[in-house]
Amino acid sequence: MHEEPEALRQLRTRLGEVWDIRRAAAVLEWDQLTNMPPGGAAARAEQLATLQKTAHTWFTSDEMGQLLETCRGLVAGWDYESDAASLVRVITRDYNKARKIPPALVAELARVSALAYEAWVRARANADFPLFQPHLERIVDLNIQIAEALGYQDRIYDALLDQYEPDMKTAQVAALFDALKADLVPLVRQIAEKGRAVDAAVLSRPLSVDGQWEFGVMVLRDIGFDFERGRQDRSVHPFTTAFSVNDVRLTTRLDPNYFPQALFGTIHEGGHGLYEQGVAPELERTGLDDGASLGIHESQSRLWENLVGRSRPFWQHYLPRMQQTFPGQLDDVDVETIYRAVNRVQPSFIRVEADEVTYNLHIMLRFELENDMLEGKVHLSDLPAAWNAKMRDYLGVVPTDDAVGVLQDVHWSGGMLGYFPTYALGNLYSAQIMDQVRQDIPDLADRLARGEFGVLLGWLREKIHRHGRKYTPTELMQRVTGRELSAASYLAYIHTKFGEIYGF
Numbered sequence: 317m318h319e320e321p322e323a324l325r326q327l328r329t330r331l332g333e334v335w336d337i338r339r340a341a342a343v344l345e346w347d348q349l350t351n352m353p354p355g356g357a358a359a360r361a362e363q364l365a366t367l368q369k370t371a372h373t374w375f376t377s378d379e380m381g382q383l384l385e386t387c388r389g390l391v392a393g394w395d396y397e398s399d400a401a402s403l404v405r406v407i408t409r410d411y412n413k414a415r416k417i418p419p420a421l422v423a424e425l426a427r428v429s430a431l432a433y434e435a436w437v438r439a440r441a442n443a444d445f446p447l448f449q450p451h452l453e454r455i456v457d458l459n460i461q462i463a464e465a466l467g468y469q470d471r472i473y474d475a476l477l478d479q480y481e482p483d484m485k486t487a488q489v490a491a492l493f494d495a496l497k498a499d500l501v502p503l504v505r506q507i508a509e510k511g512r513a514v515d516a517a518v519l520s521r522p523l524s525v526d527g528q529w530e531f532g533v534m535v536l537r538d539i540g541f542d543f544e545r546g547r548q549d550r551s552v553h554p555f556t557t558a559f560s561v562n563d564v565r566l567t568t569r570l571d572p573n574y575f576p577q578a579l580f581g582t583i584h585e586g587g588h589g590l591y592e593q594g595v596a597p598e599l600e601r602t603g604l605d606d607g608a609s610l611g612i613h614e615s616q617s618r619l620w621e622n623l624v625g626r627s628r629p630f631w632q633h634y635l636p637r638m639q640q641t642f643p644g645q646l647d648d649v650d651v652e653t654i655y656r657a658v659n660r661v662q663p664s665f666i667r668v669e670a671d672e673v674t675y676n677l678h679i680m681l682r683f684e685l686e687n688d689m690l691e692g693k694v695h696l697s698d699l700p701a702a703w704n705a706k707m708r709d710y711l712g713v714v715p716t717d718d719a720v721g722v723l724q725d726v727h728w729s730g731g732m733l734g735y736f737p738t739y740a741l742g743n744l745y746s747a748q749i750m751d752q753v754r755q756d757i758p759d760l761a762d763r764l765a766r767g768e769f770g771v772l773l774g775w776l777r778e779k780i781h782r783h784g785r786k787y788t789p790t791e792l793m794q795r796v797t798g799r800e801l802s803a804a805s806y807l808a809y810i811h812t813k814f815g816e817i818y819g820f
């Protein structure tokens with residue numbers, strides 16, 4: 317054990333203050349999306365802008381830079397994995413990035429995004445891309461400026477991707493996606509043409525929203541979400557946020573005529589929440605108390621939602637419980653029927669409704685178009701046509717209008733380019749992690765079928781959750797699975813599972 321030197325103690329104090337401000341902003345954002353009356357919007361925007369500006373100013377101060385420099389000297393030679401060495405290493409990376417982007421550029425992107433969001437809402441409602449196009453042009457231009465400020469070696473996309481997935485390179489993502497595409501595009505076609513039909517009618521049986529809420533909360537408790545250190549509320553779009561490792565907030569939405577909406581949304585956000593609750597308490601208020609990256613965070617939500625929630629053992633355990641929660645309404649349903657229904661593959665226009673087989677294809681087309689926009693390879697007036705052409709090539713369906721095509725996602729209007737790949741990376745990480753889990757816990761399926769989720773959560777806590785942001789995604793995957801990320805686990809999983817369901 318090292319005696320904590322004064323500079324390190326000061327660094328922790330300053331970082332703690334920055335994080336208090338950021339967590340306070342998160343409380344206001346959570347409130348905005350769950351409880352705030354519409355009249356509060358203008359004041360809330362000012363409050364959030366003030367808090368974010370304050371946090372940014374404090375974090376990028378010269379004093380912070382000097383403290384970090386002193387601390388780098390102190391921890392040189394300390395164990396790479398120690399809390400202190402990790403803190404100085406990771407926060408230095410954050411600091412250098414934050415210092416590179418001129419505050420005026422950040423403010424301009426925030427201003428442009430606020431207007432772009434309003435325009436996007438109207439454009440989507442009217443399926444009118446030209447209404448949104450000038451805003452998107454500004455956003456692409458500002459993102460190019462941000463990328464230039466951050467710097468990159470190979471592709472301009474590298475700089476933007478790095479904000480969400482540290483150290484991941486565009487070429488690496490492109491290679492992973494090429495492997496997926498070569499395999500999944502023919503598979504989707506095969507399922508559409510030759511697969512035996514899957515009846516998903518059971519998913520549309522009307523079930524009371526109170527019953528759905530109760531059932532979802534039971535599942536959250538069972539998988540290990542701690543309601544003494546978190547809660548669930550309702551919102552229009554489900555999300556997870558954390559104010560502390562001891563105060564993690566989930567939201568869900570309920571549809572009386574389509575229960576998977578709430579159930580899988582709840583399990584998905586629950587997966588994010590378990591990660592947040594599992595971060596080591598020693599990392600609280602340091603900036604390391606978060607997920608390793610957006611992709612790794614998504615791997616945890618996807619693992620619980622799909623690899624657990626859409627597995628046969630899960631339904632062996634939960635179908636009888638669901639039948640108890642909704643007396644008389646599901647008595648004629650058996651495990652195979654519901655297992656097949658929740659795994660139906662159907663190429664569709666909308667990413668967020670996509671199944672496990674088609675989901676990544678939605679991400680690939682966005683990744684390719686984002687690169688083309690940033691590198692000037694597509695005129696924005698041609699973007700809807702480019703989108704539709706890729707939908708036809710990859711999924712065999714063409715959106716009926718731009719509302720269900722190029723305008724469907726909020727991300728670009730929020731100023732975010734480089735974010736989408738993290739969703740697909742999450743799927744790949746989750747499958748590779750699960751392969752390792754199955755090696756380490758050979759009777760996992762039996763345990764899940766008995767409703768014993770603690771052994772899986774314990775494994776994830778030990779290997780992933782407790783480390784917070786200490787390791788980059790690459791480091792973490794190497795430590796946890798012994799190899800770098802590849803598409804192999806994911807593709808093997810997809811072929812085994814859906815080959816059986818669709819009879820290949």
Ligand code: ZN
Pocket residue numbers: 584588614617
């Ligand atoms: Zn998620």
